[in-house]
Every structure is written in C-alpha cells, then in structure tokens.
Amino acid sequence: MRSLSSPFLAAFLLLGALAGCQPNVIGATPDAGADPVVDAGQSVDAGEPGDAGIRGAYPAGPYGITVNQRIQNFTFTGYYSDQSTALASTSPLRDFDLQSIRSAVDANGKPYRYLLIAISAVWCQPCNSEAESLGLAGADHANIERWLGRGGLFMTILVEGGQHGVSPTQAELNYWITSHKVTNSVVMDTTHQLASAGIDPYGIPANLVVDLQTMKMVAGWSGNDPTYARWEGVLAQ
Numbered sequence: 001m002r003s004l005s006s007p008f009l010a011a012f013l014l015l016g017a018l019a020g021c022q023p024n025v026i027g028a029t030p031d032a033g034a035d036p037v038v039d040a041g042q043s044v045d046a047g048e049p050g051d052a053g054i055r056g057a058y059p060a061g062p063y064g065i066t067v068n069q070r071i072q073n074f075t076f077t078g079y080y081s082d083q084s085t086a087l088a089s090t091s092p093l094r095d096f097d098l099q100s101i102r103s104a105v106d107a108n109g110k111p112y113r114y115l116l117i118a119i120s121a122v123w124c125q126p127c128n129s130e131a132e133s134l135g136l137a138g139a140d141h142a143n144i145e146r147w148l149g150r151g152g153l154f155m156t157i158l159v160e161g162g163q164h165g166v167s168p169t170q171a172e173l174n175y176w177i178t179s180h181k182v183t184n185s186v187v188m189d190t191t192h193q194l195a196s197a198g199i200d201p202y203g204i205p206a207n208l209v210v211d212l213q214t215m216k217m218v219a220g221w222s223g224n225d226p227t228y229a230r231w232e233g234v235l236a237q
Contacts, residue, residue, distance in 0.1 A: 038144050054103040054111055054124060059137045065198040066222045072212055073098050076157060078173060078187025082106065084145035087136070089177045093170070101153065101185075102212045104177065112212055113151030115232050116193050119199060121160035127205045128180070128225045131156065133226075135181035143228070146183055150235045153212075155185040159194055167192070184214040209234050 064070040075097040081088040082104065082108065098115075105111050120127035133140045134154070147154060161168040164187060168188040177186055189195075209219035209231055219230040 018101065024154045030192050036157075054105060058102070063067065064195075065194070065208075065217075067217050069217055070215045071098065071208070071217055072193075073215075074193045074197075076187035076189055076193075077170075079177070079185060080104070080155065081183060081185045082112075082148060082230070084141070084148060084183050085136075086183060087177055088182050088184060089174055096187075098210075098215065101155070102215065104153070106148070110151070112153050114218075114234055115137070115155060115210040115212055117149075117151045117208045117210065118154065118156045119165075119194060119204050119208070120156050120158055121204055122158060122162050122168060123164065123177060124204055127156075130205065131176065131180040131182055135182065136183060136230045140181075140226070147231075147235065152231070152235050153185065156182070156188065157194065158186070159192070164202065207231075225233050 058073045058215075059070055061070060061072070063070050065071065075094070075095055077095050079088040079090050079091040079093060080096060080101070101110070101112075101115055118127070118130065120131070122128075132138050134144060135141060144154060156176075158168040159172060160166060161172045167190040170188075173188050174184065176182065202224060204221050205224055207220060207230075208217050210216070211218050219234055221230055
C-alpha cells in the first residue's frame, strides 16, 4: 500500500486553502412536527455492527439530507471504531452501511443514541485540523471517549481525496488516520453518494447529527465548531 509523503499532504492542504471550504446549507429550523429525540439507553441484548435485530429494520423513507429528514442507508468502505485509545485503522477495513452503525452497541450492550457525521475531504484544511485536534495527540482527544460514554459516535466520511471531484483512495484514507492519529470511525464515499443526495462537496466541512433510533437528522451545520455546541446539546437530552 502506498504511503503519502509530507509534501503530498502539504499539497492537499494548500489546495484546500486556495479552493476554500465554503458554507454548505444543510441545516433547517426544526419544525413542530419533528420526531422527539429518542433516548435509546435502555438495556438490550448485545450485538455487533450489522446485526439488524438490535433495532429492527431500517426506517422507511422518504429520505433527504437536511435536518428533520431521514438519511438514506448509505454504504461506505472504511473502519468502524468505538474506542478512544487505538487508531481506527487497527479495525478491519470493510464495507458497512448506516444500519450496521445503527445496530452497534457499547460495552454494556446498549445501542448508541446518536451519530455525528463529519463530512470531510483530504484537500480541506479545516477538516484536517479537526481530525488532528480529535486525534490521540490532539488537544480535544478526550472528547471522543466522553461522547462515547454519552451514547454518541463520531464518524468521519471522506467524500473527496486531494482534489475536488476526485474520490478518496484507500491510501489516502489510511494516511489520514495515521497522520492525525485518528481513533474514531473513518470511512470513504468513493461513489459520491452524499454528493448525489445533495451535499455540496465545495461546502465541506459539513456536519450532520443522526438519531440512531429514527435515522432522522436532528442537527446540521457547516464549518468546524470547536465547541461542538449543537452536538453537545443533542447528547444532553
């Protein structure tokens, strides 16, 4: 497997800085008819990602990509991780869909409550900065374990590699993880599913918080928010 040199990464970041990470309109004001936030902390049988028996079948559509809509059961390739002390790439590389995340359980056999999807690209400098901050050597690394303890999974989806419009590669995925010492789940969208659904690749970083019971997006914002105020607010419910 090809490893990427530091100059190669520097070129990615320079390209991202020149192109800019523009705002991406994905949020919406929650309407009065929105589904209530569901606390899924009840005791359940233990299971593994991919075990649809934990919460039953994936909720039916219609699907969308904005707040108050359900997200489609997309399939990605990458690494699932619910740890905060090991690199994500120590997990097996595999294909998995959002239903498998929905069915994942913690060490006590409880399903996770929420998923924060960080839509990123290798060329995006703010995306790299966030990954670095949340990585093992980053100032905000403790957040990963704290969020896990509150039922919140953090997952990065790389939608593009080092250039706009170009799919990420496995080499870029692995380099992203090792260079930033990433412990959270990291996957790649090599077939541009999210772009086809309406996410503007020029508008990343973009963030979506998904209620894993209903698969409805309960929060969304563009750009990095070092306070994670919306995410923290959802986990506090």
